[in-house]
Amino acid sequence: MVAASFKFNIDGIEVEATEGQSVIEACDEAGIYIPRLCHHPELPPSGNCRVCTCKINGRHSAACVTPAAHGMVIENDTPQLTSDRRAVIEMLFVEGNHPCPYCVASGDCELQALGYRLGMVAPTQPYQWPERKIDATHPDIYLDHDRCILCSRCIRASRMEDGKTVFGFEGRGIAMRLNVDAQGGLGETQMAAIDKAASVCPVACIVIKRHNYQVPNGSRRFDKTPIGSDIEAKRTRRQS
Amino acid sequence: MSLLDIDERILELVDLVDLDVSPFDDKKAFDRQVDVGFVEGGCSNEYNVKELREFRKHCRILISVGACAINGGVPAMRNTIGLRECLEAVYLNGPSLEGAGMIPNDEDLPLLLDRVYPSHEIVKIDYFLPGCPPSGDAMWEGLKALLTGKAPTLPYLLCKYE
Amino acid sequence: MHPVEVIEMVSFYAFFDQTPRGRNRIRLSKTPISMMNGAREVAEAFGQSLGIAMGETSLDGMFTLEWTNDIGMADQEPAALVNGMILTSLTPLDVPGIIAALRHEEDGLGLSSYPPTAAQALKLPKSNVRPSLIQAGPLLTRPVVRARGLKAALAMTPEKVIEEITSSKLRGRGGAGFPTGMKWRLTRKSAGKEHYILCNADEGEPGTFKDRMLLAEFPDLVFDGLTIAGYALGSQHGILYLRGEYAYLWETLQETLRTRRSLGLLGANICGRQGFDFDIRIQLGAGAYICGEESSLIESLEGKRGSPRDRPPFPTERGYLQQPTAIDNVETLICAARILEKGVAWFTSYGTKESAGTKLISVSGDCARPGVYEVPFGVTVSELLDLVGGADAIYVQVSGPSGHSVAPKDFGRSIAYEDLSTGGSTMVFGPQRDVLDVAMQFAEFFVEESCGWCTPCRVGTTLLKQGMEKVLAGRATLSDLSEMEALGQTVVRMSRCGLGQSAPNPILTTMRNFPELYEARLAAVPFTPLVTLHDALREAVAVQGREPLSEET
Ligand SMILES: Cc1cc2nc3c(=O)[nH]c(=O)nc-3n(C[C@H](O)[C@H](O)[C@H](O)COP(=O)(O)O)c2cc1C
Ligand code: SF4
Ligand code: SF4
Numbered sequence: 001m002v003a004a005s006f007k008f009n010i011d012g013i014e015v016e017a018t019e020g021q022s023v024i025e026a027c028d029e030a031g032i033y034i035p036r037l038c039h040h041p042e043l044p045p046s047g048n049c050r051v052c053t054c055k056i057n058g059r060h061s062a063a064c065v066t067p068a069a070h071g072m073v074i075e076n077d078t079p080q081l082t083s084d085r086r087a088v089i090e091m092l093f094v095e096g097n098h099p100c101p102y103c104v105a106s107g108d109c110e111l112q113a114l115g116y117r118l119g120m121v122a123p124t125q126p127y128q129w130p131e132r133k134i135d136a137t138h139p140d141i142y143l144d145h146d147r148c149i150l151c152s153r154c155i156r157a158s159r160m161e162d163g164k165t166v167f168g169f170e171g172r173g174i175a176m177r178l179n180v181d182a183q184g185g186l187g188e189t190q191m192a193a194i195d196k197a198a199s200v201c202p203v204a205c206i207v208i209k210r211h212n213y214q215v216p217n218g219s220r221r222f223d224k225t226p227i228g229s230d231i232e233a234k235r236t237r238r239q240s
Numbered sequence: 241m242s243l244l245d246i247d248e249r250i251l252e253l254v255d256l257v258d259l260d261v262s263p264f265d266d267k268k269a270f271d272r273q274v275d276v277g278f279v280e281g282g283c284s285n286e287y288n289v290k291e292l293r294e295f296r297k298h299c300r301i302l303i304s305v306g307a308c309a310i311n312g313g314v315p316a317m318r319n320t321i322g323l324r325e326c327l328e329a330v331y332l333n334g335p336s337l338e339g340a341g342m343i344p345n346d347e348d349l350p351l352l353l354d355r356v357y358p359s360h361e362i363v364k365i366d367y368f369l370p371g372c373p374p375s376g377d378a379m380w381e382g383l384k385a386l387l388t389g390k391a392p393t394l395p396y397l398l399c400k401y402e
Numbered sequence: 403m404h405p406v407e408v409i410e411m412v413s414f415y416a417f418f419d420q421t422p423r424g425r426n427r428i429r430l431s432k433t434p435i436s437m438m439n440g441a442r443e444v445a446e447a448f449g450q451s452l453g454i455a456m457g458e459t460s461l462d463g464m465f466t467l468e469w470t471n472d473i474g475m476a477d478q479e480p481a482a483l484v485n486g487m488i489l490t491s492l493t494p495l496d497v498p499g500i501i502a503a504l505r506h507e508e509d510g511l512g513l514s515s516y517p518p519t520a521a522q523a524l525k526l527p528k529s530n531v532r533p534s535l536i537q538a539g540p541l542l543t544r545p546v547v548r549a550r551g552l553k554a555a556l557a558m559t560p561e562k563v564i565e566e567i568t569s570s571k572l573r574g575r576g577g578a579g580f581p582t583g584m585k586w587r588l589t590r591k592s593a594g595k596e597h598y599i600l601c602n603a604d605e606g607e608p609g610t611f612k613d614r615m616l617l618a619e620f621p622d623l624v625f626d627g628l629t630i631a632g633y634a635l636g637s638q639h640g641i642l643y644l645r646g647e648y649a650y651l652w653e654t655l656q657e658t659l660r661t662r663r664s665l666g667l668l669g670a671n672i673c674g675r676q677g678f679d680f681d682i683r684i685q686l687g688a689g690a691y692i693c694g695e696e697s698s699l700i701e702s703l704e705g706k707r708g709s710p711r712d713r714p715p716f717p718t719e720r721g722y723l724q725q726p727t728a729i730d731n732v733e734t735l736i737c738a739a740r741i742l743e744k745g746v747a748w749f750t751s752y753g754t755k756e757s758a759g760t761k762l763i764s765v766s767g768d769c770a771r772p773g774v775y776e777v778p779f780g781v782t783v784s785e786l787l788d789l790v791g792g793a794d795a796i797y798v799q800v801s802g803p804s805g806h807s808v809a810p811k812d813f814g815r816s817i818a819y820e821d822l823s824t825g826g827s828t829m830v831f832g833p834q835r836d837v838l839d840v841a842m843q844f845a846e847f848f849v850e851e852s853c854g855w856c857t858p859c860r861v862g863t864t865l866l867k868q869g870m871e872k873v874l875a876g877r878a879t880l881s882d883l884s885e886m887e888a889l890g891q892t893v894v895r896m897s898r899c900g901l902g903q904s905a906p907n908p909i910l911t912t913m914r915n916f917p918e919l920y921e922a923r924l925a926a927v928p929f930t931p932l933v934t935l936h937d938a939l940r941e942a943v944a945v946q947g948r949e950p951l952s953e954e955t
C-alpha cells in the first residue's frame with residue numbers, strides 16, 4: 001500500500017509529504033534544513049534539545065516529533081527562531097564544559113557546528129562549570145561527561161537498535177546526568193565499540209579510543225561547509 | 241600575538257593605526273584613551289582583573305580575542321575543582337613533591353580567583369574574535385571592520401572556536 | 403529490567419532515595435507562604451535539637467531533616483511531612499515534643515507502615531489537618547447525598563451524559579481549561595482494548611489545596627464524578643493519582659471505596675445497570691510537581707520517570723498503557739457529578755459567558771481567613787480580597803508560580819478563563835513583603851521541579867534564577883534585565899511542556915507589573931561583573947590567609 005501524500009508549506013515553500021512522516025523528515029527529503037541536534041535519522045525522535053522548534057500553525061512545536069499534516073503552515077528560517085535556537089545552543093555550551101580547542105570532536109561536532117551555523121560567536125550566558133567525570137573503564141570507548149548534552153541519542157540507540165539498554169538518565173533538572181548500566185562504569189556493561197550507540201553521539205562524550213585526530217584539520221565534516229549543507233544540496237540540485 | 245599572523249598586512253595596518261600598549265613594545269600602562277583594545281586570556285588572579293579593568297577604562301572598544309579570553313581556555317580546567325583542592329593537590333600532595341610542600345604565599349604574588357573567568361564576566365566586552373588562536377585572516381577581518389567603523393562579523397570559514 | 407532503568411526512575415522522584423537515609427523523615431514545606439509563617443525558625447529548632455543541618459541525617463541514622471516543596475497545606479503553614487504524616491501550624495515550641503514522640507514510637511511510626519494510618523498519626527503532636535472549606539457555594543452546599551448524580555447519569559445513555567456535560571460548558575478546573583465534554587467525547591470515540599479515566603489529584607501547584615479539601619471532605623462526590631466519567635467513556639478502570647504528600651488520606655479514601663463497593667456503586671453492574679462494570683484504584687505519587695502534567699502523570703502511573711510525552715498522540719487517543727484515556731482534575735469531576743445531579747441550567751446560571759459555574763479558590767498568605775472559597779467565575783481580585791480579609795494586599799499571585807503576578811492596579815480584573823485563568827491557587831502578600839524575593843523563590847521552585855528532559859527548561863530555569871539573584875543583590879544593570887527578559891521569553895517559546903513554558907512567568911510578570919521594584923534595585927552603572935572581586939577572592943583569602951593586594955571590589 002502506498003501511503004497517502006499531501007502538501008504543507010514551510011517558509012513559503014510547498015513541501016510534499018507522506019503519511020507517517022515527521023515535519024523534519026519531510027523537509028529533509030525536500031532539501032529544506034531545519035536545524036536540529038538530538039534528532040538522528042536512524043533513531044526514533046525524542047524532542048530533547050528543542051533546536052528544531054518551528055512555528056507550526058502558529059504554535060511553537062519541535063519539528064522532529066511533530067507529524068507532518070496536510071495544509072500545515074510552518075515558519076522555520078526566521079530571525080526570531082534563529083535567535084531562540086542560538087540561545088538554546090548557548091545554554092548547552094555553558095551547561096557542560098566545552099573547551100573546543102583541545103576537544104577531539106572539534107570540526108566534527110554537531111553542537112559546535114550549530115553554533116557556527118546559527119551565528120554564535122561566543123556564549124555569553126554564565127558558564128556553569130559543572131563537575132563531571134570521565135569514564136575510561138571500557139577498553140575501547142571512553143565517556144567524557146563534560147561534553148554530554150543529554151540528547152538521549154545513545155539511550156535510544158542502545159535500547160532500540162542494539163537491544164542492550166546500556167545508557168539511561170539519572171536525576172532530574174539541571175542535575176540530570178547520563179548514566180550507564182553498571183556501577184563500575186561503561187567497562188562493566190555490554191557496550192561494544194561496534195554498537196550503534198557508540199556512533200551516534202553528536203559531541204565528544206562517547207569517543208572510540210585510538211581513532212581520534214585522524215582526519216586533518218581542514219578536512220573535517222564542518223570545516224568548510226555549514227551543518228545542513230548536505231540536506232540543502234538536494235534542493236539546489238533539484239532546482240538546477 | 242595573533243596579530244602577527246596577519247603577516248605582511250601588518251605593514252598596511254601600521255599605516256592606519258598607532259599601537260599604544262602592547263606586547264610588541266615596552267609600554268606596559270595606559271597614559272591616554274585609545275580606540276580599540278584587544279584582550280587575550282582569561283582572568284585567573286586579582287592582577288589580571290586589575291589589568292583588564294585598566295583596558296576597559298582606556299579603550300573605547302574592547303575586544304575579547306581567542307578561546308582563553310572567551311571561555312578561560314586551558315587554565316579554566318581548574319574551574320570544576322575548588323581552588324583549595326587545586327592548590328593542595330599541586331603544592332601539598334603532588335606526586336613529584338619531596339617532603340612536605342607548601343602553598344606559595346609570597347606577599348607579592350597576586351591572589352588567585354576562585355576560578356578562571358572569561359573577560360566578559362569581568363568587564364563589558366564589545367566584540368569577540370574566537371579561535372585558538374584566531375587565524376590571521378580572522379584578525380584582519382575584525383580589524384578591517386573596525387577601521388571602517390563596522391561591527392566585526394566573521395564569514396563561516398573564519399569563525400572557529402578552536 | 404536493567405539497573406540503569408531502575409535508577410532512571412528512582413532518581414527522578416524526590417521521595418525515593420538511592421542511599422539509606424534516616425528512619426524518620428522530617429520534610430518541612432518550603433514556600434513563600436511557609437517562610438512568611440515562620441518555617442525557617444521551625445527548621446532551625448529541628449536542626450538544633452537533632453544536631454544536623456537541612457539535608458543531613460543524624461549520626462544514629464534516626465532522623466533525616468530536609469526541605470520539600472509545597473505540600474498542599476498553604477492555609478496552615480508552617481507544615482511538615484513526617485514519615486508521610488502531616489503536621490500543621492508548627493512553631494519552634496512543638497519541636498521537642500515531635501522528636502520525643504518519634505523516638506518513643508520509633509517502630510510504630512517508622513517508614514515500615516506507609517501510607518500512614520490515622521492511629522499512627524494520633525501519636526504525633528500537631529498531626530491535625532484543619533478542615534479547609536471556609537465558604538461553600540452551590541457546588542458544595544451540604545448535605546451531599548452520595549450517588550445522586552451517578553444515578554441520574556445511569557438513567558441516560560453514555561452519549562447523553564457527554565451531551566449534558568458539553569452543554570453545561572464545563573471546562574477543566576486543573577488550570578488548562580479544556581472543555582470536559584469534548585475531552586470525554588474524543589476519548590469515547592477512540593478505539594482501544596480498554597478505556598481509562600484518570601483523576602488528577604497531584605495538586606502540586608504551590609498555594610493550592612482545594613483538591614486536598616475535596617478528597618478529605620467530599621470523597622464520595624469525587625468518586626461519583628469518576629464513575630460517571632467511566633460510564634460516559636465506556637471505561638472499566640478509574641485511577642486516582644494521589645500525590646505522595648496526600649498519603650495521609652489513603653486510609654479514608656480506601657474506606658470510602660470499600661463502602662461504595664458494598665453499596666454496589668463500584669464493581670459489576672453498577673446500580674443495577676447491566677454491563678456497566680467499573681472500579682477505582684488509587685496510586686500514589688512520589689514527589690514531583692511535573693507529574694501533575696497529564697502525560698507525565700501517565701508515565702508515572704506506568705512506573706516510569708514522570709517526563710511528559712510528545713503530543714500528538716494525545717492521551718485521548720493513546721494514553722495510559724497506550725489506550726484512550728481521559729484525565730480530569732478532582733474539582734472537574736465534582737462539577738460533573740453535580741451537573742448530572744442538578745442539571746445543566748443550574749450550572750450555567752453561575753459564572754460568566756465563557757466560564758460557566760463556580761470555582762474553588764485556595765487562599766493563603768497575608769489574609770485574615772485563609773482557606774478554600776467557592777466563588778462564581780467573574781469575581782474580581784479585590785472582591786476576593788475583601789472576602790478573605792486581605793484588603794491591604796500589595797501583590798496577589800493568581801494560579802500559583804506558573805500563573806500571574808497581579809499588582810493592585812489590576813485588582814479589578816476577574817477570575818475567569820477569559821481573564822485571569824486559574825487552577826485556584828491564590829497567594830496574598832501584604833505591604834511588609836518583598837515581591838521580588840517571592841519571585842525569586844518561585845524561580846527556585848522551577849529549578850527544582852524541571853524534569854530535565856529538554857534544554858530550554860533544564861538550563862534556562864537555572865540561568866533565570868541566577869539572573870534573579872543578581873537583581874536581589876542590587877547588582878543587575880538595565881542590560882542584565884533586558885537579557886533576562888529575552889531569556890525568559892526564549893524559555894517560554896522553546897520549552898517542551900507547560901512547566902518550562904510557564905517557568906519564567908514569575909519573573910516576566912513581575913517585570914511587567916512591578917517595574918518600579920526592579921528599577922529600585924538596579925545598579926546605576928552600565929556593567930557589573932558576574933561576581934564581585936571580593937567574592938571571587940574569598941576562597942584565596944581563606945586558603946592563603948592574607949588580604950588582596952588592591953582594595954577594589
Ligand atoms: C507542570 C504542570 C503541572 C500540572 N499540575 C496539575 C495538577 O496538579 N492537577 C491538575 O489537575 N492539573 C495539573 N496540570 C494540568 C494537567 O496537565 C491537565 O490539563 C489537567 O489535569 C486536565 O484536567 P482538567 O481538564 O479537569 O483540568 C498541570 C499541568 C502542567 C503543565
Ligand atoms: S564537544 Fe563539541 S562543542 Fe564541546 S568542546 Fe568538543 S568540539 Fe567543542
Ligand atoms: S553521550 Fe552523547 S549521545 Fe549520549 S546523551 Fe550524551 S551527548 Fe547525547
Ligand code: SF4
Pocket residue numbers: 692709710851852853854855856857859860897898899900901902903
Ligand atoms: S519543559 Fe521542563 S518539565 Fe517540561 S519537558 Fe522540558 S524539562 Fe521537562
Ligand code: FES
Pocket residue numbers: 035036037038039046047048049050051052053062063064065
Ligand atoms: S532535534 Fe527536535 S528536539 Fe532536538
